[in-house]
Amino acid sequence: MLILETDVRKVTDDVMNMLHEDERELINAFYDAVVAKDIDKIDTLFKVVLVEVEAHFKSEEDMMEQGGYAGLAVHKSDHDAMRAKLEKFHKRWEVLKGPKEVRSFLEKDFKKWMISHVATRDKDASQHLGS
Ligand SMILES: [Fe+2]
Ligand SMILES: [Fe+2]
Numbered sequence: 001m002l003i004l005e006t007d008v009r010k011v012t013d014d015v016m017n018m019l020h021e022d023e024r025e026l027i028n029a030f031y032d033a034v035v036a037k038d039i040d041k042i043d044t045l046f047k048v049v050l051v052e053v054e055a056h057f058k059s060e061e062d063m064m065e066q067g068g069y070a071g072l073a074v075h076k077s078d079h080d081a082m083r084a085k086l087e088k089f090h091k092r093w094e095v096l097k098g099p100k101e102v103r104s105f106l107e108k109d110f111k112k113w114m115i116s117h118v119a120t121r122d123k124d125a126s127q128h129l130g131s
Contacts, residue, residue, distance in 0.1 A: 009115075030046070
């Protein structure tokens with residue numbers, strides 16, 4: 001397990017909490033495959049991760065846009081930075097099939113990013129959306 005339930009701060013918006021919990025579970029399953037160096041499973045789950053993360057980010061961006069949230073651009077740029085990293089590591093995975101690199105990205109970068117993004121950007125946005 002990479003990310004514990006208690007690592008991810010609860011925000012005031014229940015839709016966001018649901019998106020975060022689904023993503024946490026998926027990332028943990030992906031991480032287990034990476035640790036086990038299960039190439040086929042990593043191949044499959046990496047694609048699912050890309051789709052799910054995009055759905056998570058896009059849902060939040062739509063909610064923020066509909067709610068007229070002033071911090072949308074800053075929030076979106078933080079999403080875009082992670083979108084770019086995931087794309088980059090997925091492209092490298094497709095060529096190199098190196099679980100070590102993916103593991104290090106998840107442990108040293110993605111985990112910290114998710115915990116900190118939820119506790120700052122998502123927390124702020126959810127307070128303004130007021131649902
Ligand atoms: Fe989020
Ligand atoms: Fe977000």
